[in-house]
Amino acid sequence: MAEFTMELDDEQKAVRDWIHGFAADVMRPAAAEWDEREEFPWPVVREAAKIGLYSLDFYAKQFFDPTGLGIPVAIEELFWGDAGLGLAITGTGLAAVGVLTNGTEEQIGTWIPQMYGDEHDVRLAAFCSSEPDAGSDVSAMRTRAVHDEAKDEWVIDGTKTWATNGGIADVHVVVAVVEPGLGARGHASFVVPPGTPGLSQGQKFRKHGIRASHTAEVVLDGVRVPGHCLLGGKEKLDERLARAREGATGSGNAAMATFEASRPAVGAQAVGIARAAYETALDYARTRVQFGRPIIDNQGVAFQLADMRTRIDAARLLVWRASWMAATGKPFTAAEGSMSKLFAGETAREVTAQAMQILGGNGYTRDYPVERMHRDAAIYTIFEGTSEIQRLVIARALSGMPIR
Numbered sequence: 462m463a464e465f466t467m468e469l470d471d472e473q474k475a476v477r478d479w480i481h482g483f484a485a486d487v488m489r490p491a492a493a494e495w496d497e498r499e500e501f502p503w504p505v506v507r508e509a510a511k512i513g514l515y516s517l518d519f520y521a522k523q524f525f526d527p528t529g530l531g532i533p534v535a536i537e538e539l540f541w542g543d544a545g546l547g548l549a550i551t552g553t554g555l556a557a558v559g560v561l562t563n564g565t566e567e568q569i570g571t572w573i574p575q576m577y578g579d580e581h582d583v584r585l586a587a588f589c590s591s592e593p594d595a596g597s598d599v600s601a602m603r604t605r606a607v608h609d610e611a612k613d614e615w616v617i618d619g620t621k622t623w624a625t626n627g628g629i630a631d632v633h634v635v636v637a638v639v640e641p642g643l644g645a646r647g648h649a650s651f652v653v654p655p656g657t658p659g660l661s662q663g664q665k666f667r668k669h670g671i672r673a674s675h676t677a678e679v680v681l682d683g684v685r686v687p688g689h690c691l692l693g694g695k696e697k698l699d700e701r702l703a704r705a706r707e708g709a710t711g712s713g714n715a716a717m718a719t720f721e722a723s724r725p726a727v728g729a730q731a732v733g734i735a736r737a738a739y740e741t742a743l744d745y746a747r748t749r750v751q752f753g754r755p756i757i758d759n760q761g762v763a764f765q766l767a768d769m770r771t772r773i774d775a776a777r778l779l780v781w782r783a784s785w786m787a788a789t790g791k792p793f794t795a796a797e798g799s800m801s802k803l804f805a806g807e808t809a810r811e812v813t814a815q816a817m818q819i820l821g822g823n824g825y826t827r828d829y830p831v832e833r834m835h836r837d838a839a840i841y842t843i844f845e846g847t848s849e850i851q852r853l854v855i856a857r858a859l860s861g862m863p864i865r
């Protein structure tokens with residue numbers, strides 16, 4: 462089992478530097494344009510696929526890095542490049558993790574390659590859990606999946622919202638209620654294969670930030686998928702439902718462990734944005750002259766930069782710790798995964814605001830990137846569990862009490 466280390470090995474450093482090059486040379490020059498266009502940045506994602514950066518092989522290699530640092534290091538660099546483009550490149554990963562954690566080996570082998578495609582035929586995937594009335598409260602989900610035993614097909618009806626890549630994806634992973642009355646433990650995940658009739662895109666959202674990432678409603682109207690699209694299979698589902706009916710808590714804990722393991726990757730995105738804004742502010746403060754001296758000569762500015770850098774390093778440490786815990790199978794007794802996402806998300810929001818302040822009027826314009834970074838950072842206290850929900854999870858883990 463890998464010991465925790467902050468020292469990257471030569472291969473990890475090479476991957477980091479390779480992604481940094483892509484982020485600096487391809488993503489940064491394209492970032493403002495795609496933010497303005499608010500469209501999915503196909504040319505950038507295709508470019509990433511061409512060099513193997515948008516590929517199953519690449520993510521699988523990072524995902525199974527025994528130190529746990531492969532994913533956070535890669536993601537931080539991508540999001541240092543740009544958050545909207547970064548999400549366009551990594552959004553498929555959310556659906557892939559859904560299959561990886563819930564699917565059988567056969568399902569993993571069948572569906573995950575179809576989510577990425579290849580450099581000649583780039584594919585996308587979307588993970589659809591949130592609904593208009595079921596955001597933080599997942600147990601309020603209404604999308605229903607009913608088993609048609611005669612045909613061994615599942616019929617799915619409902620409306621999903623906020624789905625990253627929703628409607629433009631080839632493969633959709635949809636969470637639905639299979640047994641009402643059991644709350645979140647009566648849910649199951651399904652793969653909806655490419656071109657399945659009945660699945661359509663609803664409203665596409667016009668967002669405050671991460672505007673190159675596509676976010677939309679997904680409408681499921683009598684969608685029929687074969688029995689083998691139920692992730693984990695029918696037998697495992699029946700066993701799980703039987704346990705839930707008896708009041709056992711096992712499946713809830715499993716879902717919690719999955720969240721704890723995936724949240725540090727979102728924290729790493731926030732660290733990348735915060736670092737980009739901090740670096741821009743540091744450069745600016747060194748060169749901008751007021752009152753006959755660079756503004757960084759004022760403690761009021763220099764101390765802000767000191768605080769920004771301290772917070773970013775602390776956030777990265779929390780992210781790396783949680784990623785290492787996930788990779789080495791350590792129990793998240795204090796919800797360390799949620800801690801990392803909470804702290805990194807709040808850090809990104811605060812650091813990008815401070816960066817904007819340090820750039821003065823320029824920081825408030827679209828001629829400088831911190832304005833976009835500040836808008837992009839705002840989502841990190843909202844999606845993948847709001848900051849309030851992270852605090853709830855941490856407080857419950859610490860106290861063992863059902864804090865509300």
Ligand SMILES: Cc1cc2nc3c(=O)[nH]c(=O)nc-3n(C[C@H](O)[C@H](O)[C@H](O)COP(=O)(O)OP(=O)(O)OC[C@H]3O[C@@H](n4cnc5c(N)ncnc54)[C@H](O)[C@@H]3O)c2cc1C
Pocket residue numbers: 555588589590591593595596597598622623624625626668671676840843844845846847848849850853865
């Ligand atoms: C750009 C974007 C991309 C997204 N991508 C996806 C995706 O790919 N797939 C997907 O399934 N979902 C996705 N989401 C959905 C996202 O995860 C939800 O928006 C998030 O979970 C919050 O749900 P909500 O928006 O319904 O807010 P609500 O749950 O309505 O929360 C509103 C406010 O109330 C607070 N609140 C709620 N309950 C409590 C409580 N018990 N205690 C204290 N405060 C509370 C919240 O913290 C928040 O401040 C995305 C969202 C956005 C905006």
